[in-house]
Amino acid sequence: MQRRKFIQSMAVTGTGLLLGSNAAIAGIYKGSPAKKVVLGVMGVNSRGAFLAQKFAALADVEIGYICDVDSNAMNKCIAEIEKQTGKKPQGITDVRKLLEKKDLDALVIAAPDHWHSPATILACQAGKHVYVEKPCSHNPHEGELAIQAAAKYNRLVQMGSQRRSFDNVQKMVNELHSGIIGRAYFARGWYVNNRKSIGVGKQVPVPANLNYDLWQGYAPRRPYVDNLIHYNWHWHWNWGTGEALNNGTHEIDVMRWGLGVDFPNRVTSSGGRFAFKDDWETPDTQTILANFPNNTALSWEGRSCNGFNSEGVGRGVVFYGDHGTINYGGGNGYQVFDYDNKLVKEIKDETPVDASNKVSPTEMLDRVHLQNFVNAIRGDEKLNQTIINGHKSTLIPQLGNIAQRVGRVLNLDPSNGHILHDAEAAKLWGREYEPGWNLKV
Secondary structure (H helix, E strand, O other): OOHHHHHHHOEEEOOEEEOOOOOHHHOOOOOOOOOOEEEEEEOOOOHHHHHHHHHHOOOOEEEEEEEOOEHHHHHHHHHHHHHHHOOOOEEEOOHHHHOOOOOOOEEEEOOOHHHHHHHHHHHHHOOOEEEEOOOOOOOHHHHHHHHHHHHHOOOOEEEOOHHHHOHHHHHHHHHHHOOEOEOEEEEEEEEEOEOOOOOOOOEOOOOOOEOHHHHHOOOOOOOOEOOOOOOHHHHOOOOOOHHHHHOHHHHHHHHHHHHOOOOOOEEEEEEEOOOOOOOOOOOOEEEEEEEEOOOEEEEEEEEOEOOOOEOOEOEEEEEEEOOEEEEEOOOOOEEEEEOOOOEEEEEOOOOOOOOOOOOOOOHHHOHHHHHHHHHHHOOOOOOOOEHHHHHHHHHHHHHHHHHHHHOOOEEEOOOOOOEOOOHHHHHHHOOOOOOOOOOOO
């Protein structure tokens, strides 16, 4: 289906964007499999290894397969899961081969950002459900394709926005929508870290343990350099999406959820690479501002290379209303202040949150989001973060990055977030693909 026809087929309905009457796209799955859920995990050098261990700890969940283009990372994760569970997962280098496995129920995607939507689409086409880490796509067009794939193949796709499953965050959003601070009209979010320079990479031979061609996948080919893998790809446009998508997606999702908004009608961004002169391409300092048709707005500030906290924490959100304020510190607690800044309510949760933790800042709270995904596959629950909502929250920082790259405000169609009257910016809605790697639903 061409993009224009696909967008025309979408209908914005209150709090969600639904495609016809498809149940899976709304997070409901009625074709429940056997009680045991077999997962394959793709990309296990860091976050994926964490997810594999956490999923393996859930009742009646089996990590049947570990998939990675780095044999060292794959073998290490296999050994860890075998030690944890007593059962050795099968290692597979190519995700396309993994998706041929008949006993596989779902794919967990923690590979680099440029693989998120392609792997999601391939998995849906193979009849597998998907848990995909944020961001759900490298660019807006791929987010739309992922929605289309979930609908067409009737698969559940959950994005890793864990805060959607935190009980006190759910309570906070319900209170916001009930008017505890009056009309919430503005939200401010932030993320800080003290990342060091990545230096200037040298072109060197690809290590024997790495299938670099498969690692690049659908992305246009670039030479292998010694400071790229396994983490610094985040800061290169060809594979990564910068701090705005690497971390800002979390705060922006909470802000959009709390404000009760879908697509913006205006987005702008300011910032740059200020801290070091090196190979880092995306901003290390950035402020994104999004306005919505109902006269509300949100802003997100990212500081990758200066870890000075805001409101006493490294990441969080503040909601401002006409009768008060809510301060959310990024974990599972929040504070409510009246219009005179008096604390009138505090919901505490002592679970530690470490904003600088690159693997899982909310490690102790993540389990419930993973359990929700498994329960949804069994038909027992709805997904807490569908691909539709994931796309909406991913799109805002993507638009912020596009505004940053072209250096001007973007005016948008509030029914779908598409860029209006700006051909240069619209070119960044999608991307070029490596010849022979064609992404189709």
